[in-house]
């Protein structure tokens with residue numbers, strides 16, 4: 001069997017892409033929010049059904065600049081160091097984005113069923129330095145947005161979701177980018193929808209539109225005025241063209257992922273000690289990931305046993321997310337509550353291959369190896 005990775009990026013037909021980049025060769029406008037950017041931005045805003053959308057070179061910079069655009073860095077400095085309540089069970093980007101804005105991540109434990117931040121544990125972590133909550137819709141499971149909104153309102157906190165895993169999802173029929181003050185999406189090659197590299201911030205208040213636009217372009221306001229300490233995080237015209245192509249196919253990709261998801265459930269459900277994730281109630285899912293929780297006491301083998309058994313056969317599952325980020329050297333001294341569940345899940349979870357072009361026979365073979 002040829003090597004199987006946890007994901008394989010979707011690419012459109014090459015001619016479709018060529019058609020989409022032809023106007024760039026005519027205009028010679030390669031970047032700086034040109035016509036292809038604007039076309040893609042409009043289409044994506046419609047697809048995600050969000051009030052406002054700003055595109056970035058990647059999800060990480062989108063989150064970093066959203067934190068800055070919402071003045072959380074400033075609010076933090078005014079309080080002699082601002083704190084942001086977040087989860088240790090995420091990709092390291094979430095925590096870096098907080099830290100690189102001069103803020104302190106405060107780690108809150110997660111739920112044992114959906115692996116998202118445990119909203120009931122947020123309240124006790126709020127101090128007079130808390131400026132925001134940055135929860136993560138892990139694996140496309142939607143956080144308890146109602147409860148989080150209640151806490152944020154009560155304490156006057158900003159909420160920015162890391163929605164890198166939640167592209168195109170809805171909760172109770174509402175686009176996931178409508179919750180909180182803002183939501184970051186990632187269009188990295190490994191995500192459900194890609195622009196090679198890319199990302200976006202969806203947000204409610206039009207007042208953030210200009211700051212986000214300027215921050216990604218060095219904080220330049222106009223030819224003679226530079227109003228903010230910006231950076232460079234512009235999504236170029238070629239990547240936007242890729243986005244326009246891939247957006248045409250993303251629904252088919254998600255439908256194909258569902259087949260893979262259903263196959264895994266058919267083969268692995270009911271095995272003692274194994275728990276496969278399922279989409280939450282009221283969620284229109286995107287089947288971005290296929291996490292398998294392995295309880296060695298009951299299953300007889302550990303997560304790492306399965307990881308190695310698969311690897312020997314050329315199947316590269318991933319330990320997303322291990323280690324929990326409050327266990328790594330650079331963040332282990334950050335404040336927070338007890339994170340027993342995050343520690344447990346990070347040691348027992350394995351994300352299995354899932355992507356649109358993964359053959360169902362291959363899923364069968366993967367399940368055979370797991371069943372042992």
Ligand SMILES: *Cc1c(COP(=O)(O)O)cnc(C)c1O
Nearest residue numbers: 058059060091093164186187188
């Ligand atoms: C992928 C990812 C990011 C970063 O997105 P990039 O587009 O790769 O910069 C941030 N958070 C989470 C949870 C992710 O999975």
